[in-house]
Amino acid sequence: MSEEQIKxxxxxxxxxxxxxEKIEPKDWMPEKYRKTHIRxxxxxxHSEIVGMLPEGNWITRAPSLRRKVALLAxxxxxAGHGLYLYSACETLGVxxxxxxxxxxxxxxxxxxxxxxxxxxWADMGAVGWLxxxxxxxxxxxxxxxxxxxxxxxxxxxxxxxxxxxxQGYEIMIKLANGTPEQKELAQDALNRWWWxxxxxxxxxxxxxxxxxxxxxxxxxxxxxxxLRQQFIDQTVPQAELIGLTIPDPDLKWNEERQSYDFGExxxxxxxxxxxxxxxxxxxxxxxxxxxxxxxxxVRDAAMAYAEKKRNRKEKLAI
Amino acid sequence: MSxxxxxPLWEVFVRSKNGLEHRxxxxxxxxxxxxxxENARDxxxxxxxxxxxxxxxxxxxxxxxxxxxxEMFEPAHDKVYRHPTFYDLPDxxxxx
Numbered sequence: 066m067s068e069e070q071i072k073x074x075x076x077x078x079x080x081x082x083x084x085x086e087k088i089e090p091k092d093w094m095p096e097k098y099r100k101t102h103i104r105x106x107x108x109x110x111h112s113e114i115v116g117m118l119p120e121g122n123w124i125t126r127a128p129s130l131r132r133k134v135a136l137l138a139x140x141x142x143x144a145g146h147g148l149y150l151y152s153a154c155e156t157l158g159v160x161x162x163x164x165x166x167x168x169x170x171x172x173x174x175x176x177x178x179x180x181x182x183x184x185x186w187a188d189m190g191a192v193g194w195l196x197x198x199x200x201x202x203x204x205x206x207x208x209x210x211x212x213x214x215x216x217x218x219x220x221x222x223x224x225x226x227x228x229x230x231x232q233g234y235e236i237m238i239k240l241a242n243g244t245p246e247q248k249e250l251a252q253d254a255l256n257r258w259w260w261x262x263x264x265x266x267x268x269x270x271x272x273x274x275x276x277x278x279x280x281x282x283x284x285x286x287x288x289x290x291x292l293r294q295q296f297i298d299q300t301v302p303q304a305e306l307i308g309l310t311i312p313d314p315d316l317k318w319n320e321e322r323q324s325y326d327f328g329e330x331x332x333x334x335x336x337x338x339x340x341x342x343x344x345x346x347x348x349x350x351x352x353x354x355x356x357x358x359x360x361x362x363v364r365d366a367a368m369a370y371a372e373k374k375r376n377r378k379e380k381l382a383i
Numbered sequence: 384m385s386x387x388x389x390x391p392l393w394e395v396f397v398r399s400k401n402g403l404e405h406r407x408x409x410x411x412x413x414x415x416x417x418x419x420x421e422n423a424r425d426x427x428x429x430x431x432x433x434x435x436x437x438x439x440x441x442x443x444x445x446x447x448x449x450x451x452x453x454e455m456f457e458p459a460h461d462k463v464y465r466h467p468t469f470y471d472l473p474d475x476x477x478x479x
Contacts, residue, residue: 364414
């Protein structure tokens, strides 16, 4: 194809997206569109998969059967979300093995929030309430993104996600209304998860390198700073309602903006964690790679068994 | 790891209730059709989204190519006479 032809196709492509048409797997697309989508969708899938680890940590120690079945179902949903997203990503011509390889080798990123440890039961509350809350704010606009398989996967994810946040908030309510020690656990979890949750919505608009292009492709519908403000405005009253204090001395209602002003985010910490120096980066990857490697014989055995069954069936047919 | 040992890709179709058609809802990897069905149940019907599942190994699906959409679908565009609104009826005829 000549350069002019490609340019022409690109113009038509951008016009289709501007008209809110969806792009499907076999449609022509610019290479950059394909690459950007593989990057974002796989990063999203990896986050769901690695996101199971901090919560899986507490399944066996949940304080009641009610909490245990809920946490188990939530972690299972995350596995499901990872699988929807991996298969949507595969429609762009990248294989599941390549995607895993990128995660395991550190080439691909996942949400850095999962590099923080879950040290008390209250963290299950804070993670559901804040981390899933921030994730929902990020994900809802993606239900309308331009790439069909991604948009469809996100519709399913969002439908399932709201129970995650509710179960987390319910844990926080219970603790906040419990004994002084329980309330302290809830406050301590909020103190530790608040700032990482704000960072989870991504670098400030000025620092965000992908925003402009992603907006054009509807891969992003609101800027990181807008999403962050939305998250804060929505979460602060929820904390007040259960008598917990947001750990930000600069947090203040701004009557004129009808929004909260908030303190400086420690972006050095964010970039440190992104670069692999968070409290649990090594542990998460070790668990993930370990599960993949130790599961190899199971995957091989399943294939060998499938083949054996097929051969037997063919023999019977003769 | 050779390609041969990787679990193949399957497309999943779910009938949400009797009376409705099976609809494509995504794909997954599984070693064989039995495992594909079980995985499809766990991945795509955790909240009673289905009463029946079909799985088809993706390589067995033949798909039209959007690049040929012209030859493929345009012949239908100029056949407005296949639609009821093409025909003029007197106003007195209310329903037909």
